[in-house]
Amino acid sequence: MIYARKDILxxxxxxxxxxxxxxxxxxxxxxxxxxxxxxxPTLRGKTVIHLFYEPSTRTKMSFDIAAKRLSADTYSISVxxxxxxxxxxxxxxxxxxxxxxxxxxxxxxxxxxxxxxxxRYTKASVINAGDGSHEHPTQALLDMLTIREHKGTFDGLHVxxxxxxxxxxxxxxxxxxLSKLGAHVTLCGPPTLVPKELESIANVKVLYNLMEIxxxxxxxxxxxxxxxxxxxxxxxxLREYSVxxxxxxxxxxxxxxxxxxxxxxxxxRGIELAPDVADGPRSVxxxxxxxxxxxxxxxxxxxxxxxxP
Amino acid sequence: xxxxRVRRLKDAHPATVLFKGVRVVDPANNLDQKMDVLxxxxxxxxxxxxxxxxxxxNLKVIKADxxxxxxxxxxxxxxxxxPGEEYKExxxxxxxxxxxxxxxxxxxxxxxxxxxxxPAVTKYILDRAKEIGSCTVLPVAAITVGLAGExxxxxxxxxxxxxxxxxxxxxxxxxxxVMRRALEYASIFDVPVICHCEDPDLSRNxxxxxxxxxxxxxxxxxxxxAEEIVVARDIILAEYTGARIHIAxxxxxxxxxxxxxxxxxxxxxxxxxAPHYFSLTxxxxxxxxxxxxxxxxxxxxxxxxxxxxxxxxxxxDVIATDHAPHSPIEKDIEIDFAAFGMVGLxxxxxxxxxxxxxxxxxxxxxxxxxxQNPADILGIPYRGICKEEEASFIxxxxxxxxxxxxxxxxxxxxxxxxxxxxxxxxxxxxxxRGKIVFGRGEYQWLVE
Numbered sequence: 001m002i003y004a005r006k007d008i009l010x011x012x013x014x015x016x017x018x019x020x021x022x023x024x025x026x027x028x029x030x031x032x033x034x035x036x037x038x039x040x041p042t043l044r045g046k047t048v049i050h051l052f053y054e055p056s057t058r059t060k061m062s063f064d065i066a067a068k069r070l071s072a073d074t075y076s077i078s079v080x081x082x083x084x085x086x087x088x089x090x091x092x093x094x095x096x097x098x099x100x101x102x103x104x105x106x107x108x109x110x111x112x113x114x115x116x117x118x119x120r121y122t123k124a125s126v127i128n129a130g131d132g133s134h135e136h137p138t139q140a141l142l143d144m145l146t147i148r149e150h151k152g153t154f155d156g157l158h159v160x161x162x163x164x165x166x167x168x169x170x171x172x173x174x175x176x177x178l179s180k181l182g183a184h185v186t187l188c189g190p191p192t193l194v195p196k197e198l199e200s201i202a203n204v205k206v207l208y209n210l211m212e213i214x215x216x217x218x219x220x221x222x223x224x225x226x227x228x229x230x231x232x233x234x235x236x237x238l239r240e241y242s243v244x245x246x247x248x249x250x251x252x253x254x255x256x257x258x259x260x261x262x263x264x265x266x267x268x269r270g271i272e273l274a275p276d277v278a279d280g281p282r283s284v285x286x287x288x289x290x291x292x293x294x295x296x297x298x299x300x301x302x303x304x305x306x307x308x309p
Numbered sequence: 310x311x312x313x314r315v316r317r318l319k320d321a322h323p324a325t326v327l328f329k330g331v332r333v334v335d336p337a338n339n340l341d342q343k344m345d346v347l348x349x350x351x352x353x354x355x356x357x358x359x360x361x362x363x364x365x366x367n368l369k370v371i372k373a374d375x376x377x378x379x380x381x382x383x384x385x386x387x388x389x390x391x392p393g394e395e396y397k398e399x400x401x402x403x404x405x406x407x408x409x410x411x412x413x414x415x416x417x418x419x420x421x422x423x424x425x426x427x428p429a430v431t432k433y434i435l436d437r438a439k440e441i442g443s444c445t446v447l448p449v450a451a452i453t454v455g456l457a458g459e460x461x462x463x464x465x466x467x468x469x470x471x472x473x474x475x476x477x478x479x480x481x482x483x484x485x486x487v488m489r490r491a492l493e494y495a496s497i498f499d500v501p502v503i504c505h506c507e508d509p510d511l512s513r514n515x516x517x518x519x520x521x522x523x524x525x526x527x528x529x530x531x532x533x534x535a536e537e538i539v540v541a542r543d544i545i546l547a548e549y550t551g552a553r554i555h556i557a558x559x560x561x562x563x564x565x566x567x568x569x570x571x572x573x574x575x576x577x578x579x580x581x582x583a584p585h586y587f588s589l590t591x592x593x594x595x596x597x598x599x600x601x602x603x604x605x606x607x608x609x610x611x612x613x614x615x616x617x618x619x620x621x622x623x624x625x626d627v628i629a630t631d632h633a634p635h636s637p638i639e640k641d642i643e644i645d646f647a648a649f650g651m652v653g654l655x656x657x658x659x660x661x662x663x664x665x666x667x668x669x670x671x672x673x674x675x676x677x678x679x680x681q682n683p684a685d686i687l688g689i690p691y692r693g694i695c696k697e698e699e700a701s702f703i704x705x706x707x708x709x710x711x712x713x714x715x716x717x718x719x720x721x722x723x724x725x726x727x728x729x730x731x732x733x734x735x736x737x738x739x740x741x742r743g744k745i746v747f748g749r750g751e752y753q754w755l756v757e
Contacts, residue, residue, distance in 0.1 A: 089642050111643035112527040113597025132645070134527030169527060197524040 003302045007119045007126040010135035011176040019177055023145050026291065026298035032069060033293055043072035043304050046103040050076040051093070052129070053109040058265065059129050059139075062289070063106045066296035072104075072304075090114060091121060098122050104303060107131075112169075125303040133167045139264055140173035142295040144181065146288050147219055150260055154181035158216050161185065162245055163223025163272055164193040164234075170264045171223060179203045186213050189223075189245055192234040210245050211254065219260045222247055225272050238271050248274040252282070260284055311717055313749040314756040315405045317441055321744035322757045323351035324700060327362060331373035331704065335380055336673040337681050337693030346378055348700045351743020356696060369755060373704065379676050380693045381413030381444075381701035381741060382658065385683040386478070386503075386557055386581060386629035388650070389415070389446070392433060393422025398634040398721045400434065404443040406632070406654040406720035408747035411703040411736035414445040415632075415654075416687060419456070420479040426451035426462045428470035435471045443746045444739075447473040447687060449503060452491050458483045461491050468498055473687045476503035478557060481539050483509065485546065492552035501555040501579070501686055506539035506564070507605070516645055518606040522591040528644070531606050533561045540564045544571040544578055553577040555686055558631050560586045560605035562615035569624040579686050580619075581627035584660040585651055585726055587616045593726070599640050599647035600724050603633070621669050626682045628675075630657045634722020652722040656713060658705065660727065662734035665707075699743050704752070709735035 002021040011019070032040055048067045050060055060076065067074045077097070088096075090109070097105070104125045107115045112132030119126040130136040144154075151157055159178050165171045165187050175198070178185050185204040187194050196206050207213050214220070225241060235241050247261065261273075261282045269275045278285060316322075328346040333356065335341075345360035346353070349368075362368060384407065390398040398406075400417075407415050417434060419425035425434065431448045438446035450472035454460045456479065464475060475495055481504070482488040495502050512535040517523050519530020540556060544567060547554040556568060559582045568580045591607045601607060619625040633650025640647050661679060664670045670678070684691040692698040713730050715723035738755065739747035748756040 091641060109643065111645040114643050117597060132527050166524070172525075172527060195524050197521045200521050201525045 001306070004306070006306070008137055008299055008303065009116050009119060009126065009128045011137050011140050011173045012135065014180070016180050019141070019144070019180060022141055022295070022298050022302060023148060025301060026141070026145050026294040029297045029301065030291070030294040032297070033290070038069050039071060040069065041071045042301055043067065043070035046072045046304055047101065048072045048074045048104045048106065048300065049097055049102045050074065050106045051097070052076070052078045053090070053114070054130065056108055056129070059108065062292045063129060063296050066293050067300055070297055070300055072300065090118070094118050094121055098124065104300060127299055127303065130169055133169050133172070135173045136169040137173050138292070138296055138299055139170050140177045141299070142288055142291040143174055143221065143262060143264070144177050145291045145295055146262065146284055147260065149287070150284065151218060154178065154183040157183040157218050159183045159185050159219040159221065160188060160213055160217035161221045161223065162188045162210060162247070164225055164229060165189055165198065165223070166193045166195055167226070168223050174221060175202050175204055186217070188213055190235060190241070193229065211251065214251060215254045215256070217259060218256065219262065220247065220255070222261065222263045222272050224264065224266065224268055227268075242271050246272055246274065247277050249276055249280070252277065262288060265289070312753070313409065313747065314753040315408060315443055315719060315747050316745070316756055317443055318741060318744055318746060319440065321746045323743045324348045324740045324745045325350055325368055326755065327360060327365070327368055327370045328373040328378060328704070329370065331376050331378040333378045333694055334672045334676050335694040336677050337380070337691060338695055340694060341673050346694070348740070351700055351740070353694060353696055353698050353700050356694060375706070375708065376737065377672065377705045377707055378694070379411070379703050379705060380680045381703055381739065382411045382679045383414045383683040383687070383689070384412045384629050384632070384654065384657070385416040385627060385687055386583070387415040387417055387632045387654065388420065388634065389417040390421065390634060391437065392430065397636050400437045400446060401441040402719055402721050403632070403634070403654070404438065404446065406652070406718060408443045408739040408741060409719050409736065410654040410656070411658050411705065411739055412444060412654060413701045413703070413739065413741040414447060414684070414689065416447045416449050416473060418449050418476060418478045419451040424451050424456050425449070426454045426456070428466045431467055431470035431472050444741045447689065449474045449476050449478070451475065452477045452482055452502060453487065456480055458487060461487070461494060464495055464498055468500065473689065474501045474503050474555070476505065476557070478503060478505040481505055481507050481509070485542060488543065489546050489550060492546055492550045492554070496550065496552040499553070500688065501553050503555045503557050504539070504543045505557050506536050506543060508535045508538050511535035511538070515606070516602060517594050518591045518608045520591065520609060522594060526594065526597070528594070531604070533563065533608070536561055536605055537563045537567065540567050544568070544576055547578055548574070548576045551577070556580040558583050558586070558605055559616065559619070559625060560608055560612060562612050565615045565619040565624055569619070569622070572624065579626045579682075580624065581629040582616050582620065582625050583629060583631045584653060584657050587613055587620065588660055588663065589726060597644050599642070599644045600651070600728065601726055602644060602647050602649055603651050604649035617664070617669055620664065620678065626678065627686065628657065628661050628678045629683065630654055632720070634720055635724050636721070637723070640724050650724060652718070652720050652725050654720060655718055656725065656727050656732060658736060659732035659734040662707060666733070700740050701742055702740050703736050704738040705734060706737050707734050709733065711735055
């Protein structure tokens with residue numbers, strides 16, 4: 001068994017082999033999503049609970065579709081509709097749910113490290129669907145799958161990640177994954193949002209001048225800029241951010257013609273990405289979403305198979 | 310089951326004991342040698358290389374080979390939580406924890422509910438301590454009313470009620486103007502103003518030290534500059550006004566050098582650090598365990614080394630725990646929402662003995678940092694181990710190995726960063742103001 005862990009909490013601890021195994025699995029499961037009857041019995045009888053402390057329509061739906069297509073029984077708890085709002089601690093919630101004997105938890109929380117702490121308390125497998133600013137492993141996996149489909153290899157590939165890296169779990173997971181697979185990762189954005197410390201943590205370069213590095217990039221990952229960052233004094237204005245770092249066709253004139261443009265969604269059109277770029281020929285944003293379901297099927301499968309007969 | 314006993318000062322019995330062959334370490338009286346020490350009715354009667362009592366009677370004789378006898382420790386930074394947060398700790402449990410850690414006097418911080426910003430609260434604390442406490446409690450009163458940073462408290466009235474120092478601990482006094490006035494005003498009373506140095510705008514929402522670790526873990530950081538900027542400010546204000554300040558819980562390299570330079574210039578500044586700042590680093594937060602969430606936060610190895618250097622060269626005068634008990638309600642939750650703080654009374658001596666073992670401090674220097682210097686800074690009379698003096702001392706087994714188990718603590722707070730760790734060095738007996746208030750193992754039978 002290539003993937004022997006109980007949980008998928010992050011990319012940082014995974015080996016290159018484990019990552020490639022999941023990507024291969026996702027590739028083969030992908031065709032199920034093209035069938036007329038999108039159902040296989042692999043996870044039949046398995047109970048999957050989505051525990052989302054942070055609002056999310058798309059990631060939750062992506063996980064739910066993935067689980068249901070594998071025939072799992074799924075249930076969903078979101079903070080606003082459960083006893084959590086009455087002040088139940090997250091450990092109490094997990095223990096209560098644990099008593100109902102779930103097989104897999106899919107957890108998203110606004111505080112980093114919560115899925116890791118939950119994983120220690122429960123016998124069930126835990127999938128981190130995004131913890132604070134820390135990791136979002138399935139997002140990085142679907143990003144890597146998309147890149148692999150277009151570019152074939154990661155070796156020597158120049159990946160440029162632009163945006164609010166400081167607060168981005170998507171960036172962190174991708175930094176781990178891409179560097180493990182041999183890509184050259186550069187991070188770009190305003191100094192207030194792109195900490196130099198990242199160069200000490202992983203094999204990445206930090207640059208603040210977008211146009212200096214854009215011509216070299218093979219893949220461009222654009223991150224969502226939260227509007228609150230301007231109110232929190234990270235930026236003078238959203239306008240200035242989009243002038244310096246927003247991706248427009250004008251800027252892309254200097255980029256490689258086969259540059260891949262990616263975004264984890266949802267897009268702030270006109271801020272980090274111009275509308276015509278988001279809808280343009282280099283954009284693979286919607287493919288990412290399709291790959292998301294496949295990757296989540298792979299992740300559910302790989303965890304459930306530890307207990308399959 | 311605790312293998313120890315504790316008593317209220319009010320109920321405890323005066324010590325009548327003869328210690329044979331104990332290593333007495335007391336820099337105040339230039340002592341560091343093996344002695345026999347005779348205590349009668351709570352008073353040091355004789356301290357000499359050999360004491361022979363022909364007819365012992367009701368005198369308990371203790372062969373103290375391998376043990377140390379030190380003056381009782383003074384912890385000048387403790388949160389006793391009473392009045393108002395008795396579910397976290399009380400004056401009773403906090404002082405019990407203190408004597409279990411060899412501490413005979415604690416300075417209790419004013420961020421209680423209500424705040425100790427008026428004489429009624431000060432008197433309440435002292436009355437409670439007299440009634441149920443196991444050691445001396447020295448109330449620290451607030452600098453500003455309600456800790457709001459706006460209006461000075463009535464310092465004269467508070468001192469008259471028993472306050473020994475002033476602090477807005479938990480916060481800085483935000484306005485430099487208010488802090489300046491408070492320092493000027495306090496200077497007539499010759500009491501220290503204890504400064505919690507933190508710029509709240511820089512530290513806002515931070516959970517751990519801002520640096521490589523916080524970026525890696527995706528956690529909001531508290532930058533070093535939040536502490537250093539206010540250390541610099543308070544030093545300059547003290548210099549300008551001639552006032553006496555004491556910097557609480559120093560945690561960064563630059564804070565240490567700012568204080569070192571200020572002392573060279575003759576500024577009346579003293580400083581303290583807590584055991585966790587010279588023994589733990591930010592890496593331990595990798596598990597997201599909020600037991601390690603504290604303010605100021607755990608920093609990096611180079612800060613730890615600078616703190617140790619500061620202790621060695623006298624820049625840092627005091628080791629104080631910043632004992633901050635919390636209940637699981639505030640701690641066993643998501644790290645972003647968890648309260649800041651660690652308990653420390655029952656582990657501080659053992660952790661600090663590590664500095665002696667590694668050669669950073671001599672035993673005498675450690676006694677200075679944990680007993681004599683805090684007493685001097687707070688202006689409490691201190692004679693140490695001296696004939697005809699009321700006996701306040703502890704007996705320590707410097708080689709006793711033990712595993713930290715917070716379920717055995719006298720403190721209600723179990724938020725201990727050394728949980729499960731092996732420590733070396735343990736308090737066996739604590740005598741406070743002549744009374745035996747704590748005994749462990751075979752010494753618990755001395756506690757009547």
